[in-house]
Each structure stands twice: as structure tokens, then as C-alpha cells.
Amino acid sequence: MSDVLEKISKAVIEGDEDAIPNLTKVALDEGLSAKEILDGGLMPGMDHVGVEFKAGRMFVPEVLLSARTMKGSMNVLEPLLAAGESIAVGKVAMGTVEGDLHDIGKNLVGMMMEGAGFKIFNLGTDVSPEAFVEAVKKEEPDIVGMSALLTTTMRNMGRTIDALKEAGLRDQVKVMVGGAPVTADFAKQIGADGTASSAPAAVDLAKELMGLA
Ligand code: B1M
Numbered sequence: 001m002s003d004v005l006e007k008i009s010k011a012v013i014e015g016d017e018d019a020i021p022n023l024t025k026v027a028l029d030e031g032l033s034a035k036e037i038l039d040g041g042l043m044p045g046m047d048h049v050g051v052e053f054k055a056g057r058m059f060v061p062e063v064l065l066s067a068r069t070m071k072g073s074m075n076v077l078e079p080l081l082a083a084g085e086s087i088a089v090g091k092v093a094m095g096t097v098e099g100d101l102h103d104i105g106k107n108l109v110g111m112m113m114e115g116a117g118f119k120i121f122n123l124g125t126d127v128s129p130e131a132f133v134e135a136v137k138k139e140e141p142d143i144v145g146m147s148a149l150l151t152t153t154m155r156n157m158g159r160t161i162d163a164l165k166e167a168g169l170r171d172q173v174k175v176m177v178g179g180a181p182v183t184a185d186f187a188k189q190i191g192a193d194g195t196a197s198s199a200p201a202a203v204d205l206a207k208e209l210m211g212l213a
Helices: 003-014 020-029 034-054 060-080 104-115 129-139 155-166 184-190 199-209
Strands: 090-097 118-127 143-147 174-178 194-196
Touching: 003 020, 003 034, 003 060, 020 034, 020 060, 034 060, 034 104, 034 199, 060 104, 090 104, 090 129, 090 155, 104 118, 104 143, 104 199, 118 129, 129 143, 129 155, 143 155, 143 199, 155 174, 155 184, 174 184, 174 199, 184 194, 194 199
Parallel strands: 090 118, 090 143, 143 174, 174 194
Antiparallel strands: none
16 A cells, blocks of 8 residues: 555544545645545545444544544545546435434444445435435435434334335335344335444445445
């Protein structure tokens, strides 16, 4: 790994938001492409964060800081991409289901997915089945991600999948669900394509659903 890519990885791992924009510019000045910076510096850094988080050696605030650092580099890289060129490995429309306002976990999942190269359309909280359907029509994501933290709102995941079916859109997208009360059995029962219990596991699942893992 080149010296600057190593520094970029380290900045992501350490959540050094101040250093990352300049390091990204240095890498570009050295002639590295946006894709090379992403694949060789940012992603290895976020992969390491995922491993540490899974192992309980990093915690939510540190992961959020790493994800923000990653975003600080992406903000520099994205405008430089040629028209139509995309560094996204897949598009994900993500929201907390209707009736539910919990968004800390959903945002963490979204940020880690962004860190893994996915483009995220964050639909926010209290997202109705109809709003998910509209987002699928408008953004044409590869994956719909739903989060729920309440046992009373979990069933709205199933209602959303039914609405996607009714709109004839279910076959166009993969559906992943998550949140503390969501189990693998429940995910299967409502017809989702999978569930994950943490942000790093969600990244692994999204890659699997895209055929990348
Ligand atoms: Co609420 N709340 N809350 N709350 N709240 C819980 C969930 C609760 C378990 C607390 C309790 O009673 N012990 C309980 C639910 C009980 C149940 O249904 N079984 C509860 C309740 C009852 C309520 C209210 C009804 C309280 C009231 O008003 N009487 C109310 C409901 C409001 C509503 O949504 N309509 C309410 C309100 C709130 C606050 C607004 C105060 C606040 C939310 C702030 C916010 O999110 N902006 C809040 C909070 C903070 C919590 C707790 C304390 C923490 C949740 C959290 O952020 N965890 C929670 C108790 C607890 O969990 N200890 C509780 C940290 C987060 C990183 O983890 O969200 O699990 P988590 O996300 C993880 C995984 O689940 C997974 O990855 C994430 C990262 O590792 N994951 C996914 C999540 N989404 C995923 C999607 C995926 C894949 C993985 O794919 C798409």
C-alpha cells in the first residue's frame, strides 16, 4: 500500500476528520484515482473498523467518527468522478418503518454501508409502505433496508414487503431487515431476503445480496 493510502486507512480507523480532506487531496495530487483511493485506503480502513467493532474492541461513537471521516473523503472524491461514473457497489434505500422513530442503529448501518462503497438513500424515520414504494420507483435501489426497534412496528416491515409486491416491484429489489427485535425467523416469515444483527453484519449481508461476497 502506498504511503498516502496507508495514512488514509489510518485516519479512517482513528476517526481523524481533520486530516482526511487534505490526505485525500495529496492522494489525488499523486495521481491516484478516486476508485484507487476508495479501494486502497478508505475501504481497508472501514473493513478494519468493522472487524474491531464485531470483536468488541471499538464502540458505537468511535465507529460513527470513522464513518464521518470516510464521508469527509467521499465528499472530496464524488465531485471529481466523471459524469455517469459511479464508485457505488450498490444502491440502498434505507428507512425506519412506519410508527417508529428510532434511527441511531439505522444511521449507523447506513454509514457503515456507505463506508463499504454503497450509495445510501436515507428515507428517515416513520416511513410508510407507500413511501418505500415511491422511493423504489424514484431511486431504483438494488436493496431496500428496513429498521425497526419496537415489537409493535416490526409488522410494518411485512406490510412494506406486501406493498412492494402489490406495486410489482418486489422482484426488482432485495430486502434486508434489522433492529433489536428482528430475528432470522421473523425475516423469513415476512419474506425478506435476510437480516443482520449489527452494522458490520449488515454490510456483509448487503455484499452477499449484491453477489459480492
Ligand atoms: Co426507545 N425503546 N422508545 N427511544 N429506545 C427501546 C427500543 C426499548 C427496547 C427500551 C426499553 O423499553 N427497554 C423499547 C422497545 C420495547 C419493545 O418494543 N420491545 C422502547 C420504547 C418502548 C420506546 C417508546 C415507546 C417509549 C415511550 O415513548 N413510551 C418510544 C417510541 C417512539 C417511537 O419510535 N414511536 C421510544 C422513544 C425513544 C427515543 C426517541 C427517546 C430514543 C430514540 C432516539 C433515536 O433513535 N433518534 C429511544 C432510544 C434511544 C432507545 C434505546 C434506549 C436505544 C436504541 C438505540 O439507539 N440503540 C432502546 C433500548 C436499548 O436498545 N437499549 C429503546 C443503539 C443502536 C446502535 O442499536 O438500534 O439496535 P440498534 O441498531 C443496531 C442493530 O439492531 C442493527 O444494527 C445496529 C447497529 O449495530 N440494526 C440493523 C438496526 N437497524 C438495522 C437495519 C438493518 C440491519 C441491521 O438492515 C436494514
